[in-house]
Amino acid sequence: MYKILTLNNISVTGLDRLPRDNYEIASEITHPDAILLRSYKMHDMEIPASLKAVGRAGAGVNNIPVDRMSELGIPVFNAPGANANAVKELVLTGMLLASRNICPAWDFARNLEGDDAAISKAVEAGKKNFVGTELPGRTLGVIGLGAIGVLVCNAAKALGMNVIGYDPDISVQRAWQLSSDVQSASSVDDLLSRVDYVSFHVPLIDATKHMINADRLKNMKDGVVILNFARNGIVDDEAVVKAIDAGKVGGYVCDFPSNLLKNHDKVVTLPHMGASTREAEENCAIMVADQVREFLENGNVHNSVNFPEVFMPRSDGQRLAVVNANVPKMLGQISTVLADTGHNIIDMLNKSRGELAYTLVDVEGEVDQDCLDQIRAIEGVLAVRTL
Numbered sequence: 001m002y003k004i005l006t007l008n009n010i011s012v013t014g015l016d017r018l019p020r021d022n023y024e025i026a027s028e029i030t031h032p033d034a035i036l037l038r039s040y041k042m043h044d045m046e047i048p049a050s051l052k053a054v055g056r057a058g059a060g061v062n063n064i065p066v067d068r069m070s071e072l073g074i075p076v077f078n079a080p081g082a083n084a085n086a087v088k089e090l091v092l093t094g095m096l097l098a099s100r101n102i103c104p105a106w107d108f109a110r111n112l113e114g115d116d117a118a119i120s121k122a123v124e125a126g127k128k129n130f131v132g133t134e135l136p137g138r139t140l141g142v143i144g145l146g147a148i149g150v151l152v153c154n155a156a157k158a159l160g161m162n163v164i165g166y167d168p169d170i171s172v173q174r175a176w177q178l179s180s181d182v183q184s185a186s187s188v189d190d191l192l193s194r195v196d197y198v199s200f201h202v203p204l205i206d207a208t209k210h211m212i213n214a215d216r217l218k219n220m221k222d223g224v225v226i227l228n229f230a231r232n233g234i235v236d237d238e239a240v241v242k243a244i245d246a247g248k249v250g251g252y253v254c255d256f257p258s259n260l261l262k263n264h265d266k267v268v269t270l271p272h273m274g275a276s277t278r279e280a281e282e283n284c285a286i287m288v289a290d291q292v293r294e295f296l297e298n299g300n301v302h303n304s305v306n307f308p309e310v311f312m313p314r315s316d317g318q319r320l321a322v323v324n325a326n327v328p329k330m331l332g333q334i335s336t337v338l339a340d341t342g343h344n345i346i347d348m349l350n351k352s353r354g355e356l357a358y359t360l361v362d363v364e365g366e367v368d369q370d371c372l373d374q375i376r377a378i379e380g381v382l383a384v385r386t387l
């Protein structure tokens with residue numbers, strides 16, 4: 001029986017991919033084999049010795065201590081692209097909210113008083129305060145052309161906008177998906193100087209922290225609208241609020257409320273709900289549950305952020321999964337132990353990623369505890385299990 005600890009609400013449709021005759025799933029459970037989570041911050045968590053896999057039902061993994069997991073030989077899986085459409089829709093909503101002054105206009109309407117004739121009169125007198133602008137012909141900059149950024153670019157093109165993108169590491173797959181009408185910027189500064197709207201779709205890492213800051217704001221067009229549906233910290237909120245108050249920035253829409261932002265007239269904050277659609281929650285949960293199950297049962301790895309992609313079909317033998325430091329002579333030492341303990345190798349696959357290597361070996365006969373202990377004792381072996 002595999003034990004799965006859930007640290008956030010995970011869609012039941014996803015959890016149903018883990019048959020209950022073989023999986024015990026609970027929000028409190030001792031000795032879990034795997035953890036499934038969304039935005040729960042794992043950084044201060046004591047990592048159970050039983051843990052074999054972490055599944056993030058979403059895209060961003062900055063809430064997970066990925067380096068520590070790698071040191072322990074534990075793969076972290078995520079769900080690339082599974083919530084991208086949901087975020088794209090909210091970004092488009094955000095552009096429209098800002099362009100048409102929807103939030104203050106809605107507030108105005110909700111606070112109207114008097115009989116309907118009085119309301120009608122106040123509407124006609126008040127609506128001039130909410131005159132907006134249209135999207136066609138305006139220029140959107142998109143920083144980060146991954147699953148979400150590409151969808152945002154293509155949708156903005158379809159709405160008649162000019163679109164400029166920036167991503168020095170765009171993947172071949174995403175480049176194929178990107179509309180050929182999207183222009184490419186040579187740098188973040190080049191993009192920022194040319195756009196009426198800018199939307200961020202990058203992970204929060206050192207290189208992306210405060211990508212928008214006081215210096216960069218100076219070189220942007222007057223009235224620019226900034227959208228951040230990526231992560232808190234990518235935009236320097238204090239600098240943006242100062243620039244709004246100085247009349248430089250026209251609006252800020254983001255998924256990360258704070259005391260500074262939540263009541264500002266020109267800021268719309270939403271409660272981190274970019275991925276909060278039924279479809280996205282189901283897609284993420286299904287993808288990550290399938291990946292974690294495949295790893296637990298067969299050792300195969302798909303969509304991990306720290307492990308190499310590995311797929312080896314099952315043979316008749318017993319499977320051994322070994323995670324080790326990516327240094328010379330590891331494979332030789334592992335196969336020597338197997339040979340010395342009388343195991344013939346049927347099939348073997350070894351892949352590496354950065355400082356980590358991962359090996360699946362199918363052997364004839366049962367692998368006993370002594371053999372496992374000998375492999376575990378090899379310097380550089382981080383984790384070993386039979387399955």
Ligand SMILES: NC(=O)c1ccc[n+]([C@@H]2O[C@H](COP(=O)([O-])OP(=O)(O)OC[C@H]3O[C@@H](n4cnc5c(N)ncnc54)[C@H](O)[C@@H]3O)[C@@H](O)[C@H]2O)c1
Binds near residue numbers: 081168207229230
């Ligand atoms: N608001 C939400 O609920 C929500 C939902 C999903 C994702 N997100 C956030 O959005 C981010 C992007 O999601 P995604 O699914 O598109 O991820 P993704 O991995 O498909 O795309 C990220 C892209 O950013 C690019 N990138 C990285 N560093 C960059 C840099 N310095 N400059 C320019 N580009 C850079 C990468 O090359 C990649 O193409 C996630 O990391 C997550 O933090 C938020």
Ligand SMILES: O=C(O)CC[C@@H](O)C(=O)O
Binds near residue numbers: 058083
């Ligand atoms: O799980 C969520 O609700 C947010 C997910 C989102 O931030 C992500 O990075 O995928």
